[in-house]
Amino acid sequence: xxxxEELATEHRAFTTxxxxxEALQYKSVFGLWSPSTGLSESAIDxxxxxxxxxxxxxxxxxx
Numbered sequence: 001x002x003x004x005e006e007l008a009t010e011h012r013a014f015t016t017x018x019x020x021x022e023a024l025q026y027k028s029v030f031g032l033w034s035p036s037t038g039l040s041e042s043a044i045d046x047x048x049x050x051x052x053x054x055x056x057x058x059x060x061x062x063x
Contacts, residue, residue, distance in 0.1 A: 003062040006055050010048035018044060 001009075018032035018039045027034045031043040056062035 001061065003052060003056065003060065006060060007048055007052045010051040010055075011044060014044045014047045014051075015039070 014030075014032060017030075018028060021028040021033040022039065025035065028043075030047060031040055032047070033039050052060075052062075
């Protein structure tokens with residue numbers, strides 16, 4: 001897996017978490033979803049990028 005693939009995986013994972021929060025009508029503590037704003041693409045993108053950064057620091061293939 002390369003960095004682009006890892007980022008896509010993380011983006012899907014955080015999107016799924018936001019969708020679960022929505023289904024449960026649970027305001028996300030990470031800001032992924034709230035009743036007033038819906039899914040937050042910016043929060044999803046930010047967390048996916050943070051996860052990618054950690055993955056790269058831990059030796060992931062970030063080429």
